[in-house]
Amino acid sequence: GQQLNQSPQSMFIQEGEDVSMNCTSSSIFNTWLWYKQDPGEGPVLLIALYKAGELTSNGRLTAQFGITRKDSFLNISASIPSDVGIYFCAGQLGSNDYKLSFGAGTTVTVRA
Amino acid sequence: GAVVSQHPSRVICKSGTSVKIECRSLDFQATTMFWYRQFPKKSLMLMATSNEGSKATYEQGVEKDKFLINHASLTLSTLTVTSAHPEDSSFYICSVTGTSGYNEQFFGPGTRLTVL
Numbered sequence: 001g002q003q004l005n006q007s008p009q010s011m012f013i014q015e016g017e018d019v020s021m022n023c024t025s026s027s028i029f030n031t032w033l034w035y036k037q038d039p040g041e042g043p044v045l046l047i048a049l050y051k052a053g054e055l056t057s058n059g060r061l062t063a064q065f066g067i068t069r070k071d072s073f074l075n076i077s078a079s080i081p082s083d084v085g086i087y088f089c090a091g092q093l094g095s096n097d098y099k100l101s102f103g104a105g106t107t108v109t110v111r112a
Numbered sequence: 113g114a115v116v117s118q119h120p121s122r123v124i125c126k127s128g129t130s131v132k133i134e135c136r137s138l139d140f141q142a143t144t145m146f147w148y149r150q151f152p153k154k155s156l157m158l159m160a161t162s163n164e165g166s167k168a169t170y171e172q173g174v175e176k177d178k179f180l181i182n183h184a185s186l187t188l189s190t191l192t193v194t195s196a197h198p199e200d201s202s203f204y205i206c207s208v209t210g211t212s213g214y215n216e217q218f219f220g221p222g223t224r225l226t227v228l
Contacts, residue, residue, distance in 0.1 A: 031215045042205045042219035043156070045113060050215060088155060092215060098144070100207075100217055102155045 006089050006103030012111040013079045021087060021106040022073040029091035032065050032072040033100065037086045046087075047074070076108075084108050114140040114208050118220035125196055126228055133191045133223045135206030141186035142208040146217060147179075150203040162189040162206075196227040 006023045013019055023032070031050055035043035047058050049065035049072060056063055062075045072091075076083055089103040115138040125131050135145055145162040160181050161169040168181035178200075180192040193200050203224055207217040 033216065035219075040203075040222070040224070042116075042118075042207075042222045045216060045218060048216050090217075094215065098209065098215075098217075099146070099158055099161065100156075104155050 004089060004091055004101055004103040006106055008106060009104065010107040010109065012109050013083065014111045015080060017079050019076040019079050019083070019108060020073060021089075022071060023089035023091070023103045024071040025091055025101075026070070027091075028069040028093075029101075030069070030094040031092040032063070033090040033092065034061075034063050034072070034074045035088045035090060037088065037105075039085075043088060079108075081110055084110050113216065114138075114142070114218040116206065116208055116218055116220040118204075118206060118223050120223060121221060122224045122226075124226045124228065127197050128195055130192055130194045131196055131225060133193070133204055133206075133225070135189045135191070135208075135220055137187045137208045140208060142189075143186060144209055145183060145189040146207045147181060147189075147191050148205045148207065148219075150205060150222075152203075156205065159191075164189075193225065196225070198227045201225055201227045 004023050004025050033048050034046045037043040047063040052069050053067045054065040060077045086105045086107050088105050090100040117136045119134045143164045147159045148156040150156050159174045162181045162183040164183045170176045183189040203222050205222040207219045
């Protein structure tokens, strides 16, 4: 699949902080998806983006589909302890190609 | 979104045996399911696309005779790891497409395979 560059690789958060992560690609995607995975479980869909420039929120989460269609970011506002986990971005070409290409993930940990 | 289950959640087997993993779409008829493999602290790697009533499409480098996929109904796809070896130990996850079309994929809880 396509290679997605996701950053940062890991981050430490303090409760109440805002968190931001992003994904870039050398190729255009027509759909961007953000997932969260807890240890030993499958990824859970957080936000799906379908149009370039689209800004979508889901509670404290906000994600944007970059205007060039080659990038996306995810923001978490006022983080809480249960926000810890691994966040993955995924891109999909669509138009009969429905496979997902995943980023390497961003590991979010609570700062002691 | 779609609700997806996998069985078993964990399996330990001896080298040389075959293991079958089931993926069920509980509330949605899925014509297409996807199988992924995930190594510790790594991202998900697509293994194959499972199509109901037809042969699965495998990604480059994935041995189709090693990883047998059967999608016999709109709610069930199975992945059989044949003649398993320790290097096949991994976390296997399936996904189904959502009710709005192919854009969203909803994942099962995963199956941890350990081959001794």
